[in-house]
Amino acid sequence: MNTSWWASRKFWLMWAGYAGAVTLWYASVKWLPIDAFNRIPDPWTVILEWLSPNPAFGVSIFTPKYYIHIFYSVYRATAAFLLAVLLGVPLGILMGWNRTFDAYASALIGLLRPVPPLAWVPLAILMFPGIEIAVIYVTFLVAFFATTMNTYVGVKSIDPDYFRAAASLGSRPRDVLRHVIIPGALPSIFTGLQIAMGAAWFSLAAGEMIAAQYGLGFLIFEAYNLIQFPTIVIGMATLGIAGFLSSAGIRVVGNRLMRWREQSHELKG
């Protein structure tokens, strides 16, 4: 459909943005007369370390250690995210659908949601056997609230006429669920999933810094303690890429499931 993507303005502007940021980074590290900034590795050092077969601080794309950290983080984020979807979407639908349940659950969620994920870390470690589940739990929490709330809002924002039309056409409750509530809330659910994925990554990194032996968050914090500054940036960049790819994945799935929205922007016939 769009064969000349490389010729599009948007594509070049994107790279111009990246290049600008890297230049700014280089300039502020190399040329700014501020001591604190001079300690930070410049982009070139980081890239050399990242791509080096023999990295000075032991982590690059050629070392198995790097992939073990990535594997642990991806595994935790995925587990937390799937759990959040599995529990959050049905809960959100139930809250949006049933007034009694809404009154009961909304108050509870309203109280629990503002608690920052990091504040859960000590309790999570005490509650669960093993660090692993505790980290996944903390990651899960934010993703869960984002999924639940967006699903709830999605159900609530469905035009009441669709419910009436469905009733008028002879639907049973399960038809309403399948043909009105789920597709009607889907755009909002997918917005929630993207937020949830992002939130999962940031609370995951924080959780790993405090309580884990592997993972990108752990890698960053360990590198800081061991004064391996380029490794910090490698860990951060990897987190960025992982977060970006997972969000893009959700977007692709969402667009597949919601073809009707894409097409609505085309010319009217």
Add this chain to the structure above:
Amino acid sequence: MTVQLNLLSSETCDEPQSSIAPRPMDGRLSIESVGKIYDPEGAQVVALHDCSIDIEPGDFLAIVGPSGCGKSTLMNIIAGFDNVTEGRVLLDGQLLASPTAPPRPGSDRVVVFQNGALFPWKTVLENVMYGPLVQRRMTHAEAEERAVDLLSRCGGLDKVAASYPTQLSSGMQRRVEIVRALINEPKILLLDEPFRAMDTVSKAVMHQHLLQMYRTCRKTIVFITHDLEEAIYLADKVIVMTSRPGTIKSTITVSLPRPRTPQMALGKEYLALKAQAIASVHEEAKKAFERGEREHA
């Protein structure tokens, strides 16, 4: 039921002269001194007071009135979206609404909504097939065949069967919505200001489409509108409602012959009816206006 089914399949909306459907047997609607009081925290808003309407099977009834006169409330009651606080509504002798009966919508009186309520996430075909499938009246193959058939009869809508509603013009969307209602073989078709948001030209085209559908797939129709001329042009009987509380002010019997043509709108008979209706509405509008003036003074 089977009689209607045959009618639907043997008539076409495209060739009006070849097939004029006879008056159906079902679809007699009796609204008997219906009242409706909304009571949000004891405010006691009287939306409808002592409304009685009788509609013969196959009649085209239009309900006209200023906004807030309770015509939508009346339609919600017939559709089974809302209950009554007084009186009762019968369809072919069967109780649809009474103060003790919980509201119950059903596919024997399908609604076409003011803002359109085709499911945007379903294609035109899936929308039309929806009713028979969830009611388990047809298999998937039967429903598809019937849907394509009906769509093609109603001005070649089968060409857009695979499109999503948002890809269509609002006129086409409304026609698809009427087809989605008709496939259920309802006893009554409830049209809630379906052409409200349209420009004059599209509206005139839609009137022809609707009249053709009415001629070939005849049903009892309740058509809500605030447009007097539209009501007279389309209906057999026009009910003028007043506001606060919503009551029936007058009933105008439209004796214009069918098929109705746009030229009729220039004829003496039509103009006389219009004058009569305007007089009755004007009085009401003036009262409502004055009341508004007083309230805001």
